[in-house]
Amino acid sequence: MEVFPSSKHVQAIKKPQRIKKTGLVVVRNMKIIGLHCSSSELHAGQIAVIKHGSRLKDCDLYFSRKPCSTCLKMIVNAGVNRISYWPSDPEISLQPENPSQTSLGDARLDAKAVERLKSNSRAHVCVLLQPLACYMVQFVEETSLKCDFAQKITRIHPEFQRSTFYEYRQDRVKEYEALFLISSEEKHKEILRLMGLENLCEDPYFVCLRQNMKELVLVLATVAASVPSYSDFGFYLSETSDDNQQGLTQEIAQHCIIQARLLAYRTEDHKIGVGAVVWAERKCSTLDCDGTGSMYFLGCGYNAFPVGSEYADFPHMDDNQKDREIRKFRYIIHAEQNAITFR
Numbered sequence: 120m121e122v123f124p125s126s127k128h129v130q131a132i133k134k135p136q137r138i139k140k141t142g143l144v145v146v147r148n149m150k151i152i153g154l155h156c157s158s159s160e161l162h163a164g165q166i167a168v169i170k171h172g173s174r175l176k177d178c179d180l181y182f183s184r185k186p187c188s189t190c191l192k193m194i195v196n197a198g199v200n201r202i203s204y205w206p207s208d209p210e211i212s213l214q215p216e217n218p219s220q221t222s223l224g225d226a227r228l229d230a231k232a233v234e235r236l237k238s239n240s241r242a243h244v245c246v247l248l249q250p251l252a253c254y255m256v257q258f259v260e261e262t263s264l265k266c267d268f269a270q271k272i273t274r275i276h277p278e279f280q281r282s283t284f285y286e287y288r289q290d291r292v293k294e295y296e297a298l299f300l301i302s303s304e305e306k307h308k309e310i311l312r313l314m315g316l317e318n319l320c321e322d323p324y325f326v327c328l329r330q331n332m333k334e335l336v337l338v339l340a341t342v343a344a345s346v347p348s349y350s351d352f353g354f355y356l357s358e359t360s361d362d363n364q365q366g367l368t369q370e371i372a373q374h375c376i377i378q379a380r381l382l383a384y385r386t387e388d389h390k391i392g393v394g395a396v397v398w399a400e401r402k403c404s405t406l407d408c409d410g411t412g413s414m415y416f417l418g419c420g421y422n423a424f425p426v427g428s429e430y431a432d433f434p435h436m437d438d439n440q441k442d443r444e445i446r447k448f449r450y451i452i453h454a455e456q457n458a459i460t461f462r
């Protein structure tokens with residue numbers, strides 16, 4: 120969510136960036152109930168508090184940066200269960216470049232306050248770090264190269280080839296590494312210490328941490344590279360020029376497809392993964408408090424068997440199976456059905 124494209128209105132306001140844009144996923148009972156990102160006015164955590172209110176109780180929150188003390192105290196107060204965050208530069212940046220010493224001093228004080236809130240809160244505050252499953256990177260690369268979108272482009276524009284895909288991926292890797300990683304190991308360690316994560320600064324933990332973070336960034340870049348804006352290809356051939364028209368920009372459509380592709384990896388159908396993210400557009404032109412402009416999130420899902428079922432509970436066969444009784448279609452719930460209902 121952190122990379123959700125800002126609306127033009129928001130892009131126009133450029134402030135010195137000590138506060139970093141942050142993404143947030145709100146999960147309740149294993150279901151994603153909110154995708155948020157900071158706007159120019161509010162931080163992601165504050166947006167979640169405003170949008171979900173008391174429904175945040177017992178939810179799990181996943182932040183793309185460690186939240187600032189203002190956000191943390193509010194979400195702890197809302198009674199959330201767990202707060203996980205990506206262990207890089209926090210929401211109030213601790214990177215010493217450019218800004219004045221005083222604001223860096225404030226950032227350090229905020230980091231201390233966050234630590235204090237963390238140790239005294241009922242909610243479990245921890246580092247989000249899921250080592251990737253074996254061969255995940257290769258699998259994502261293969262499926263990204265073969266995905267419908269990339270293949271369609273190849274058919275219409277034969278000059279789009281494997282090498283173009285890899286060029287796109289390299290661009291995305293650079294973009295995401297600049298956003299989500301800290302290039303210097305020493306700087307990264309210093310920031311981890313300021314964030315109260317000195318345990319992670321020792322090897323082999325530190326090496327593993329950076330390796331896992333790099334792999335996750337690579338996975339994200341690989342998926343994004345399979346949904347390129349190439350030539351005039353896309354869901355919307357041109358940007359809407361008419362200000363009154365609430366059209367989706369190519370950038371936003373692309374972002375939503377990337378989210379859907381990521382969800383598809385959670386499929387329970389061993390043959391085909393489908394992901395769906397349902398965003399709706401507001402009829403009126405007023406912008407909301409979050410960075411999603413005129414869009415609001417309805418739900419997201421992936422194709423799967425009914426919640427709680429085990430792998431062998433239902434048939435997995437497709438149309439090629441003669442015996443109709445052991446085909447999967449009567450049992451599997453489509454991604455879109457899950458998105459607007461339970462998963």
Ligand SMILES: Nc1ccn([C@H]2C[C@H](O)[C@@H](COP(=O)(O)OP(=O)(O)OP(=O)(O)O)O2)c(=O)n1
Nearest residue numbers: 388390391393421422437438451452453454455
């Ligand atoms: N709008 C859709 C269409 C399909 N699916 C999921 C359901 C199945 O898990 C898988 C394949 O569904 P199809 O109905 O397309 O069946 P196929 O005949 O294509 O399946 P297969 O290729 O496995 O033979 O995709 C989905 O989530 N949403």
